[in-house]
Amino acid sequence: MGRLITGAENPTVLYVSGGNTQVIAYLQKRYRIFGETIDIAVGNCLDRFARVLKLSNDPSPGYNIEQLAKKGKKYLELPYTVKGMDVSFSGLLSFIEEKAPQVLKTGEYTPEDLCFSLQETVFSMLIEITERAMAHCGSQEVLIVGGVGCNKRLQEMMEIMAKERGAKLFATDERFCIDNGAMIAQAGWEMFKSGQITPFEETFCTQRFVWFFLKILFPNF
């Protein structure tokens, strides 16, 4: 889906949403995970912090954090956990959950500052592991997908990293980042085109189907 919208050929993919945080690249006929979260997903971390600040769920907690972060100025240093190409957010979340009420009470930091600090820290971790994967695979393209991929600051940071490496960034917008129906339709269309056809009588649903199980036969690969 990301490739269809953006025209990227064979990018390293950062897949960030409420349930997933993975760095994926295509190697030997399958998408392979090079790095991922070893505990909670980045979107989950952001959403749970939004709850600490009692931010609205309308239109989404992540969007509201992004808007507040734009007004944040003062940077609070937070735990930064990168292990090889993997990241971890649970320690950071516990830290900020405990710290936030204290520093807000004393007026040392504003909610805007905390949103800003949180975004800067978690996104830096994501960019770092993406860059490692790109260096590892010698990739010159990078694509951001998933709900958190809508975040403009994340896209901006990725753009800077890509530019520094002489690589190209592809990003989709919220119309495609969060529309699972469209993504499934797209995968079906690609499978049909490459001759993978399932008769209607044998067609069924499984909610637990996992993408990395798929052998990708789509053209261009």
Add this chain to the structure above:
Amino acid sequence: MEDESRNSIATMPVLMKQGAEAKLYKSTFYGKPCIIKERFTKCYRHPSLDKSLTTHRIKSEVRALLRCRMNGICTPTVYFTNMENSSIYMEEIEDAQTVREYIQHVQANENSDTANNILKPLGVKVGEILGIMHSNNIVHGDLTTSNMLLRGNPAGLDVVIIDFGLSHFENFAEEKGVDLYVLERAILSTHPNTEDFFQTILDSYKKYNLKSSVEVVAKLDEVRLRGRKRTMVG
């Protein structure tokens, strides 16, 4: 000032390699061949985060390099550290290839059974090194086959460990388990059919980290089940 002091003790550095976060230069230090590892600013991150990460990583790297040597593990000797320009001056490991290159070379030239047999002693050696590191509470943080060098004739198994920027000194089974998990993922995603090779490493590791290997391997199994969605089809 900087350039003068550099010139008086070192020859002009020549850029050798640019990694994700550091540039490696070849130079000499008081006549000895040396590598300068210079960490550069990452413009995407907040300046204070960037500065604190860079400082922290240089310190961790130098400390771990030294601590490994004190425990008989080969790492490059640190000659000098310059915090002003975020550089570490260290011994150049001459006549060496990465373990990654060696495995690829062996796999390209042999069938998979023969390759596994050839790689076995290397796996035992790597397991021994990691066992000693962990029993001394040194956690590498970024174990990959690119961060292990093989000096001289590969049969000599003279393995040198490098790139300790993400290392830390800790006595938690969790940290050590994740260290092994990172290595397992790095090996399996870089080299096809190396499940046996990793198992050899793990078996040898258990012998050299008698104190805590049971706990660490249990953590490894636990970490494997975390994060990634397991396949639940059928």
